[in-house]
Amino acid sequence: MMLLDGKKLAQEIKAELKAEVAQIRQNGGKIPHLAAVLIGEDPASEVYVRNKVQSCEEIGFHSTLIRKTADISEAELLETVQALNENTDIDGFIVQLPLPKHIHEDRITLAIDPRKDVDGFHPVNFGRMAQGLPAYLPATPFGILEMLRRYDIPTSGKEVVVVGRSNIVGTPMSVLLSRKAYPGDATVTICHSRTQNMAAHTRRADILIVAIGQAEFITADMVKEGAVVIDVGMNRVADANAPKGARLCGDVHYAGVAPKASYITPVPGGVGRMTVVSLLVNTLKASRNEVF
Numbered sequence: 001m002m003l004l005d006g007k008k009l010a011q012e013i014k015a016e017l018k019a020e021v022a023q024i025r026q027n028g029g030k031i032p033h034l035a036a037v038l039i040g041e042d043p044a045s046e047v048y049v050r051n052k053v054q055s056c057e058e059i060g061f062h063s064t065l066i067r068k069t070a071d072i073s074e075a076e077l078l079e080t081v082q083a084l085n086e087n088t089d090i091d092g093f094i095v096q097l098p099l100p101k102h103i104h105e106d107r108i109t110l111a112i113d114p115r116k117d118v119d120g121f122h123p124v125n126f127g128r129m130a131q132g133l134p135a136y137l138p139a140t141p142f143g144i145l146e147m148l149r150r151y152d153i154p155t156s157g158k159e160v161v162v163v164g165r166s167n168i169v170g171t172p173m174s175v176l177l178s179r180k181a182y183p184g185d186a187t188v189t190i191c192h193s194r195t196q197n198m199a200a201h202t203r204r205a206d207i208l209i210v211a212i213g214q215a216e217f218i219t220a221d222m223v224k225e226g227a228v229v230i231d232v233g234m235n236r237v238a239d240a241n242a243p244k245g246a247r248l249c250g251d252v253h254y255a256g257v258a259p260k261a262s263y264i265t266p267v268p269g270g271v272g273r274m275t276v277v278s279l280l281v282n283t284l285k286a287s288r289n290e291v292f
Contacts, residue, residue, distance in 0.1 A: 037081075077103060092117070140211075140274075206227060226260070
């Protein structure tokens with residue numbers, strides 16, 4: 001079993017980005033600028049946005065954090081989005097999800113200028129991705145592709161099973177791995193909450209990607225020997241033996257599955273680290289107008 005070390009890869013990519021920023025600065029060019037809008041005080045969102053801001057500082061990007069209270073109106077948030085769309089100094093921005101229940105996520109996503117949509121959630125970017133055109137790829141699938149590429153994991157002709165069908169991970173992942181490219185050219189199956197006899201599908205997978213949001217859902221009996229297992233989940237579960245009475249785990253039962261896998265991602269230290277650096281890569285592309 002070999003570990004797909006997202007922490008190590010993320011550091012390598014940050015070093016590459018830092019060198020690119022240094023070259024931009026030396027040439028008198030525009031330093032990439034990423035903005036994030038954070039609504040309320042969701043602990044997971046706080047951590048994720050803080051990691052983004054710190055990563056920008058590490059590599060020399062400019063970053064702006066815009067905080068809004070949880071009672072912000074949808075109209076006010078749309079005004080904030082429009083102001084960011086019109087701010088020529090900001091190359092890309094994200095509105096951190098989840099949003100308060102009184103705000104429609106789709107309306108906010110549609111309001112973001114696709115040219116600044118470095119999260120890759122806008123339908124314009126999704127459509128371009130589906131057709132194999134230049135696009136800002138959703139950060140988590142983008143990070144998984146880069147992980148497969150840098151570990152030289154073959155995908156052509158492989159059976160890929162994606163567990164989860166969200167627009168953020170599962171659905172775009174299935175599109176990307178079925179495209180005529182590397183990583184890609186795979187035969188992809190999507191499983192979800194209505195899938196019958198899910199284990200029959202997952203046991204066929206040469207590459208199993210799990211993003212279902214249920215702690216340790218995938219167990220050893222659901223994975224074939226030698227499979228590549230990529231765990232996108234991040235769950236906090238009670239554990240009396242843990243220092244704070246809880247521990248983080250993925251959607252895969254790591255202890256049981258790891259001995260059967262040829263490659264596996266840890267949680268934490270796997271896909272999450274790649275998600276952040278993928279956002280930075282998209283921002284660099286936006287600053288160079290490489291997509292649109």
